[in-house]
Amino acid sequence: MKIGSFQGEIPLFLAPMAGYTDRAARLICRRFGADFVESEMVSARALVYQDRKSAPLARLYPDELPGAVQLFGSEPEILAEAAKIVAAGTAGGVPPTAIDLNFGCPVKKIVSNGEGSVLMREPKKIEAITSAVVKATALPVTVKIRAGWDPTHKNAAECARAAESAGCAAIFLHARTRSQFYSGTDDRARRRRLSFRLPRGARRDRRQTDPARHARRTA
Ligand SMILES: Cc1cc2nc3c(=O)[nH]c(=O)nc-3n(C[C@H](O)[C@H](O)[C@H](O)COP(=O)(O)O)c2cc1C
Numbered sequence: 001m002k003i004g005s006f007q008g009e010i011p012l013f014l015a016p017m018a019g020y021t022d023r024a025a026r027l028i029c030r031r032f033g034a035d036f037v038e039s040e041m042v043s044a045r046a047l048v049y050q051d052r053k054s055a056p057l058a059r060l061y062p063d064e065l066p067g068a069v070q071l072f073g074s075e076p077e078i079l080a081e082a083a084k085i086v087a088a089g090t091a092g093g094v095p096p097t098a099i100d101l102n103f104g105c106p107v108k109k110i111v112s113n114g115e116g117s118v119l120m121r122e123p124k125k126i127e128a129i130t131s132a133v134v135k136a137t138a139l140p141v142t143v144k145i146r147a148g149w150d151p152t153h154k155n156a157a158e159c160a161r162a163a164e165s166a167g168c169a170a171i172f173l174h175a176r177t178r179s180q181f182y183s184g185t186d187d188r189a190r191r192r193r194l195s196f197r198l199p200r201g202a203r204r205d206r207r208q209t210d211p212a213r214h215a216r217r218t219a
Helices: 023-031 044-048 076-087 116-121 123-136 156-165 188-193 211-218
Strands: 037-043 067-072 098-103 141-148 170-177 200-202
Touching: 023 037, 037 044, 044 067, 044 076, 067 076, 076 098, 076 123, 098 116, 098 123, 098 156, 116 123, 116 141, 123 141, 123 156, 141 156, 156 170
Parallel strands: 037 067, 067 098, 098 141, 141 170, 170 200
Antiparallel strands: none
């Protein structure tokens, strides 16, 4: 798998987790075998409007790389501005290896604002946001999607194609729907059925007893 300057045969990615994947967690995970780390999701709007608390969330240091900063938002031009800030090394940090776009957050406050997983209901918006960010930065841009909105709207393939046509470098799939939030088993069959030309990453189930070994074995 190749994402810009990063290359790995069966790489292990640290999944972004709001409130958890801070610098300390990222360093610990690197020490225990993560090949690629990621920030928690950061509001593009908050970053652009210089919210004091958001900038540190989007800052990576050299000893954490390779890694990505994840942005969320709904306005292509704001996401493009935020991507430029991140690409320059937010708040005294260094440029990340990639910028990841969040189209999977299920939280009510986020989706009622038109952000996160609700964007999967409008693949055209996914395309517009991804395209704006791809044009704004030389860094590779990846996207994180879910299986879909609910059991009757499973359109991960359509959303992935929208992001792909906008120039994204890789797709990460959380194979649950928005209506599942974080519970229930993920749709492994669907994960296998999705076939893109792009590299794919799949978030693994936390309940595996040895998730790292399992992830490499079943990738
Ligand atoms: C507490 C928590 C916070 C999360 N925050 C984010 C986030 O900021 N961005 C994101 O893309 N996914 C987020 N996720 C989703 C995870 O990255 C992952 O895709 C999901 O938990 C599926 O993996 P699992 O089956 O091992 O739980 C979060 C998950 C949890 C449990």
